[in-house]
Amino acid sequence: MTSIYGFSGEGGENSVKMRSILLGIVTVVTGLVWGGQSVTVQAKMTNDQILQTAPKGVTIGEYFSRGDISGNNAKISSTDFGDGQAVNLTTGANQAGAIWANDDARMNLNEDQTASMWMYFGDGRKTGSAGDGMAFVLQNDSNGVNAIAKNADGTPAAGQSMGVWGTDARTDMTKPLDTDAIAKLAIQNSWAVEFDTVSNQDILPTAAPDDANSISLLKKGPVSDFDRDVSGQHIASSFPGKSTTYQSNQASETTTGGSWLFPTTTTTNYYYPSMIHKGTITPGTGTSMFTFLDAGWWRHVTMHWDSSTDMMTYSYNDQVPRSGEEATTATSSTDSVSKTYTQSVKINPKEDLGVGSDGLVRWGFVGSTGSSTAAIENNIVVFDQVPGLVNGDTTATLTDTSQSDKVIDDPSDTVNSGDRLSLNYNLKYTSGRESWKDIVAKLNLPSNIVFKSATIKYANGDTDTISDLDTSSSTGQALSKSLENLNNKQDGSTAPNATADITLNGVAVAGSSDTTAVKETHSSFEGSNALMHTTLSAFNVKKVNGSMTMALTGDNIDAGGISGSQKLTEAKDVTLTGQITYGPGSTAAANSGITLHPQMNGVNLPTKTLSDSDAAGKFSYTIPAASIISGLTDGNQFVMYATDKNGINSANDVGYTITLKDGTLDLMANPTGTFNVDHPRNLTGSAMSFPADSNWGVQVKDTRGTGGTWTLTAQADPITSSNGLLDGDIVYEKTNGDQQSLTQGAATIDTHTSDSDSDEVDVTSGWDSTHGIQLETNAGAISGSYSTTVHWSLNNVPASE
Known part of the structure; x- marks a missing residue:
């Protein structure tokens, strides 16, 4: 390249001489x-x-x-x-x-x-x-x-x-x-x-x-x-x-x-x-x-x-x-x-x-x-x-869950606008002299997908999330996240942890044209002793005409029908109902052409195709008890969307939160209880009744949540002394006068349904001379010091009829 600087004119407009040419040194x-x-x-x-x-x-x-x-x-x-x-x-x-x-x-x-x-x-x-x-x-x-x-x-x-x-x-x-x-x-x-x-x-x-x-x-x-x-x-x-x-x-x-x-x-x-x-x-x-x-x-x-x-x-x-x-x-x-x-x-x-x-x-x-x-x-x-130091592999896989879990791995592959997509980055440690340490995931996400969640699951059971995900962006994002060390055997205090899966779930978004070409993306996983790369293939997003919305119906649903919640004290099936509605100008599919796509806590549940025997767009889905986990801080997160045979996806998801209280049911009983000590009486040679003394402290604490039920029973061993068996019995006397023997079998002492998330019941608080556990002696009873052992049993079920 030559750069020319400065001209000087002499002798008129047709007589121009170049006085100097300076050669510019160019660096490309x-x-x-x-x-x-x-x-x-x-x-x-x-x-x-x-x-x-x-x-x-x-x-x-x-x-x-x-x-x-x-x-x-x-x-x-x-x-x-x-x-x-x-x-x-x-x-x-x-x-x-x-x-x-x-x-x-x-x-x-x-x-x-x-x-x-x-x-x-x-x-x-x-x-x-x-x-x-x-x-x-x-x-x-x-x-x-x-x-x-x-x-x-x-x-x-x-x-x-x-x-x-x-x-x-x-x-x-x-x-x-x-x-x-x-x-x-x-x-x-x-x-x-x-x-x-x-x-x-x-x-x-x-x-x-x-x-x-x-x-x-x-x-x-x-x-x-x-x-x-x-x-x-x-x-x-x-x-x-x-x-x-x-x-x-x-x-x-x-x-x-x-x-x-x-x-x-x-x-x-x-x-x-x-x-x-x-x-x-x-x-x-x-x-x-x-x-x-x-x-x-x-x-x-x-x-x-x-x-x-x-x-x-x-x-x-x-x-x-x-x-x-x-x-x-x-x-x-x-x-x-x-x-x-x-x-x-x-x-x-x-x-x-x-x-x-x-x-x-x-x-x-x-x-x-x-x-x-x-x-x-x-x-x-x-x-x-470095060979032998850390051996492993990384992959990136995009799956279209709306198209029967089709893997999108070729530039010619096409997803429909509204399709639900799952992007998984898998890190796998296979062998090495060291753990893969200080890993930072640097993710470049593809455009034309609005990602709604980003979770991380490790082989050792640990989980995490990526908090800086923009859940409204479809232009492609760059995310950075520090990960746990990976290894396949114990490394000091670090347990084996051979894999990490980063999963992002989102919805495909069309561009201005009928088909939008999405460029391939490259991500890296940079550790202090190994750096690995992976590439996600280019693909296409096809614009689909038509609209479809979902709404939940029934109890515990918000006014818009988009979400609902429920608290459980025990895992059980939960059935949701709802309605699918098509927008103006959309061709509605028969129920048999509509499929529900449910997910619980990020894990896909079995899909369900609606039945033509039901009213148009009416649906129900039963969440299995086995998918409901107790003790989750934010509860179990259920999400569902619908697709039809015309390629239309529901414009919205519906969600439902199920909280399974992870509480405890505890029995607290004094180790020693007596009769005829608080207010002693002598035997009279005829039948007598002695109420339990004040040291019979029995309490039940239930932190499982409102609606929890329990039943308390008691059974006693034979009442003995050095002189032999007592001519009498220990019984539980109900308020209506009915009695149950504790020595002849298990007697039901109390049954209860909790009305709070932290419920306490003092079982003995209402016992008196005519109610509660009593010592009954017959006319032939001989004075002495007798003893027995009472066996308490607390069960998390209501009493049987």
């Missing part, structure tokens, strides 16, 4: 956004400037070692998110860098493992292709944290080796190629997936065996031709320490000599190596093939090890920048900006990596650059998930 700046995080990337940045653009990662410094590798350029670097956030492998030309997991951070291949990361490969858009790239490596090399591919002189190998693949140590290219010798200079007992930013093809695959240019290069020494079978930037994997990874190629030069009379022909063969690539990923054709890796953007990569199948799957671009990619890099629907690339390869841990029964293997990154200072490559990695 483009914005990127990861979720709610804004990041800026620009061309020709220094390494420190690049680190300032890095997305947030986990702190990784304690997990890695640089070893004692001579000339190792790798280091742990800081970003704007803190110290120890990034692995910096190279920053200049002709460098090699390697960094390895320490012993405690090795990966266990006996278990499923995940490594997730953002990678930066430099910017080749302004300087031409960068080089050479970096590789993720699993290795059981005897050198441990000092492992790196070497040149013949023992120095770390840069260039096409990337510090992992073997090198050609020959100087005379006419000597046959020894692939074993090349493999021995690579990292041993290893598997690597390379992110190759330059195709090493000194000798083009299309060149004839006797191509003069090829011969000229081979005469000078080893050539760089590892990528003979793949063109352009690419991702591929293989086993660096195996000779079968390398193959020999041949070029031939034929020369003539001797005399004209006796001419001679001599053929000289030249040999050079190339690499056999496995699980190759390339971008295809178009300009994107030149910026597939090194376009100056952070690219996301996930490595997943499946221990049951011994398969390693690597996915590239599975989390893409949300905006800011230059349009020139996007050439088709399969271009590197918008497409996720995935390959899977089989690895035998024992045979390929020399892994023992413990399954442990070291992992890390190596990288290198070429000699061209014009194509300096900054190879940097920021981790979301």
